Amino acid sequence: MPGESPPSGLLDFAAAVAAAATEEAGSAPVPERHLLTFMLEREEFGIPITQVREVIRVPELTRVPQAPAHVRGVANLRGRILAVVELRARLGLAAAEVSPRSRIVVVDIRGRVLGLLVDAVSQVTKVPETAVAPPPEEVRTAEADYVTAVVRWQSRMIILLDLEKALAPTESPSSQVDR
Amino acid sequence: MTDETNPFGELVEEYVLECLPLAEQVADAFVAVERCWREGEDASALLTAIAGPLHTIKGNSAMMGLAAMRDTAHALEDACGVLRHDAESPDPAAGALLAAGGSLLVELVRRARDNPEADEALEFVERVRQWLARGASPALETQPERRRTERRGTASSAGQADDRSASVVRVDFRRLDAMLEILGEGLIQQAALTESVRGLTRRIGPADQVSRLDQAVVALEKTLKRLESTLMETRLLPLSTVVSRFPRLVRDTAEAEGKRVRLLLSGGETPLDKAVLDRLSEPVLHLLTNAIVHGIESPGERRAVGKSDEGTVRLTAAPEAGRVVIRVSDDGRGLDEQAIRRKGESLGRDGRSESGLALRDLIFLPGLSTAPQVSALAGRGVGLDVVAGAIHALGGTIDVETAPGAGTSFTLSLPVTLAIVRSLIVEVDQERYALPLAHVAETVRAEPEAIRQINHRGVAAWRGGLIHVADGGDVLETRQARPAGRRFYVVMAAAGRRRGLLVDRLVGHQDVVVKSLDPELGRPVLVSGTTILGDGRVACILDAVRLLEGGRRAG
Numbered sequence: 001m002p003g004e005s006p007p008s009g010l011l012d013f014a015a016a017v018a019a020a021a022t023e024e025a026g027s028a029p030v031p032e033r034h035l036l037t038f039m040l041e042r043e044e045f046g047i048p049i050t051q052v053r054e055v056i057r058v059p060e061l062t063r064v065p066q067a068p069a070h071v072r073g074v075a076n077l078r079g080r081i082l083a084v085v086e087l088r089a090r091l092g093l094a095a096a097e098v099s100p101r102s103r104i105v106v107v108d109i110r111g112r113v114l115g116l117l118v119d120a121v122s123q124v125t126k127v128p129e130t131a132v133a134p135p136p137e138e139v140r141t142a143e144a145d146y147v148t149a150v151v152r153w154q155s156r157m158i159i160l161l162d163l164e165k166a167l168a169p170t171e172s173p174s175s176q177v178d179r
Numbered sequence: 180m181t182d183e184t185n186p187f188g189e190l191v192e193e194y195v196l197e198c199l200p201l202a203e204q205v206a207d208a209f210v211a212v213e214r215c216w217r218e219g220e221d222a223s224a225l226l227t228a229i230a231g232p233l234h235t236i237k238g239n240s241a242m243m244g245l246a247a248m249r250d251t252a253h254a255l256e257d258a259c260g261v262l263r264h265d266a267e268s269p270d271p272a273a274g275a276l277l278a279a280g281g282s283l284l285v286e287l288v289r290r291a292r293d294n295p296e297a298d299e300a301l302e303f304v305e306r307v308r309q310w311l312a313r314g315a316s317p318a319l320e321t322q323p324e325r326r327r328t329e330r331r332g333t334a335s336s337a338g339q340a341d342d343r344s345a346s347v348v349r350v351d352f353r354r355l356d357a358m359l360e361i362l363g364e365g366l367i368q369q370a371a372l373t374e375s376v377r378g379l380t381r382r383i384g385p386a387d388q389v390s391r392l393d394q395a396v397v398a399l400e401k402t403l404k405r406l407e408s409t410l411m412e413t414r415l416l417p418l419s420t421v422v423s424r425f426p427r428l429v430r431d432t433a434e435a436e437g438k439r440v441r442l443l444l445s446g447g448e449t450p451l452d453k454a455v456l457d458r459l460s461e462p463v464l465h466l467l468t469n470a471i472v473h474g475i476e477s478p479g480e481r482r483a484v485g486k487s488d489e490g491t492v493r494l495t496a497a498p499e500a501g502r503v504v505i506r507v508s509d510d511g512r513g514l515d516e517q518a519i520r521r522k523g524e525s526l527g528r529d530g531r532s533e534s535g536l537a538l539r540d541l542i543f544l545p546g547l548s549t550a551p552q553v554s555a556l557a558g559r560g561v562g563l564d565v566v567a568g569a570i571h572a573l574g575g576t577i578d579v580e581t582a583p584g585a586g587t588s589f590t591l592s593l594p595v596t597l598a599i600v601r602s603l604i605v606e607v608d609q610e611r612y613a614l615p616l617a618h619v620a621e622t623v624r625a626e627p628e629a630i631r632q633i634n635h636r637g638v639a640a641w642r643g644g645l646i647h648v649a650d651g652g653d654v655l656e657t658r659q660a661r662p663a664g665r666r667f668y669v670v671m672a673a674a675g676r677r678r679g680l681l682v683d684r685l686v687g688h689q690d691v692v693v694k695s696l697d698p699e700l701g702r703p704v705l706v707s708g709t710t711i712l713g714d715g716r717v718a719c720i721l722d723a724v725r726l727l728e729g730g731r732r733a734g
Contacts, residue, residue, distance in 0.1 A: 062717040065655040074709055081709050081711070
């Protein structure tokens with residue numbers, strides 16, 4: 001079981017450090033980024049491969065009463081209980097039916113192990129750092145601060161996600177027993 | 180876990196493990212000594228009994244270079260040495276001095292890892308020295324001789340301890356947790372095996388080899404059950420491991436409040452899983468503190484109403500039908516119902532029309548507890564919502580009874596263990612849930628005519644009364660357009676409340692291994708944990724107490 005989620009202040013700090021590191025990497029002669037890319041709706045999203053533990057087919061999911069809306073359920077991952085998050089809900093997209101192409105991307109974000117339900121997984125992609133650009137200002141709203149960059153490469157457009165921001169623990173009030 | 184700044188990292192842990200119980204034993208004995216003297220009894224036996232532990236603490240502390248503990252233990256030894264000769268007519272200051280020293284010693288040993296500064300210890304040693312000088316007892320001169328006899332005493336008592344502990348091994352509790360985790364996996368695999376064998380039997384009938392397989396699986400199940408019960412027993416510790424420090428804390432609280440309080444403990448031998456014990460200590464201590472601070476009156480007040488100066492707080496524990504019931508009661512002034520009701524009304528909870536039941540509901544309300552007016556006016560209800568929350572989190576229940584002028588009694592009912600819960604597995608809208616059997620009173624086939632609607636709520640006759648029968652899909656928010664036939668209802672019962680829950684299927688009984696909730700799941704009120712069933716599916720373990728509370732509030 002992952003421990004307590006770190007306080008959001010810490011997360012912000014960590015994200016800032018990570019962002020600073022990324023900028024430095026941009027100027028250094030590190031040419032490529034390794035991304036796992038996946039589809040949601042018709043868009044391609046990418047996350048650093050270092051955050052990915054494995055990709056699995058969608059197992060039987062158990063619904064948890066009163067869990068936050070973005071939690072699709074829990075699954076048995078080799079004897080360990082995996083919380084599966086509907087990434088669509090977190091990105092403001094409508095929920096989708098599980099299809100044969102649906103996958104769960106098991107990610108490890110600083111010890112938080114989570115399953116992300118996605119429509120389909122593309123392969124691991126290496127993109128040159130030069131193809132990475134900041135997102136247009138208009139896209140980067142306060143709510144959508146998890147879009148860190150956009151990769152335009154070989155006629156693809158990959159939206160890079162900051163999972164720590166996209167999956168920041170929400171303060172959704174636990175539902176009441178009454179009614 | 181070695182601490183880089185402390186080369187003795189692990190040794191200090193060993194030291195604390197060994198010395199803390201001894202220090203607590205010493206401190207408890209000093210509290211008892213103080214009481215003996217106050218009541219004019221002879222305390223020499225008590226003083227003799229603690230010489231051994233005290234000496235061991237002194238020796239171990241010296242070995243570890245922990246000067247504060249060594250000096251405190253040494254000073255206490257000196258004081259005891261004098262007092263043992265003089266045990267029947269002690270100086271009244273002596274009791275307080277010893278009790279203070281005992282508390283200090285426990286505190287120092289508890290903080291041994293930080294090698295605490297010796298200031299407090301120096302101060303205490305100085306106090307003892309002054310007291311000894313004032314006593315100017317001839318015993319001072321006979322100290323060397325006393326030391327020798329004492330050492331002899333220690334050697335013999337240590338010898339006895341060795342005999343007893345020869346076959347005892349000290350194990351890190353995390354290992355027991357790991358073993359339980361592995362056993363849990365074994366239980367899940369066994370359940371899966373059982374299910375496949377059953378499927379096989381259905382497919383190919385009672386062939387010879389299949390029935391042999393079946394027997395083997397049944398035997399495996401029995402063996403695992405035995406392993407489970409042995410492991411669970413290993414995890415059990417007597418309640419006294421937690422409550423033994425309470426007399427001292429009660430004494431300190433009472434002193435700070437200017438009250439006289441006697442704490443009566445019983446049932447300390449009652450066994451509980453360490454995981455439960457660890458989380459029980461705070462809430463119980465909270466109740467004890469409440470009883471002293473708010474329940475017990477000052478000696479003057481007590482005299483005025485014809486009670487003895489000294490108040491009594493009782494802490495009793497006893498196993499009861501697979502659970503443990505703990506009661507904290509006092510003979511104080513009782514709850515001020517009027518004030519609690521007034522406060523309840525101000526919070527929008529009208530309690531006027533109801534009696535004792537409503538009071539019980541009000542006193543555990545969060546708003547009620549934090550309001551300073553109530554604690555000033557009525558005195559009670561400080562942080563009781565926190566206590567209730569902690570007890571509920573343990574799968575327990577809490578109840579209160581009070582009589583004006585005669586006292587208050589809190590009753591806690593707790594599961595013996597948290598790790599494995601015997602459960603009824605039910606199915607509602609294709610989802611499976613585990614209901615702890617401790618709270619299942621009965622399962623009933625739901626005949627269509629048996630459940631009537633009163634004010635849009637299902638009601639059924641049960642054991643000569645009427646109970647509310649809720650739809651599982653409604654409660655668990657899975658209700659579908661065309662619900663499968665709700666063919667059964669499960670009558671849940673806890674703390675005098677009953678409620679039926681309509682379900683589609685009764686899947687069976689299973690000992691489920693509780694896996695805690697992933698923080699990602701928020702804090703769903705109705706779910707106390709998750710578990711993996713025999714078929715590998717995950718099921719939520721429902722919190723029976725919360726289910727019943729929901730029914731009560733809604734109804």
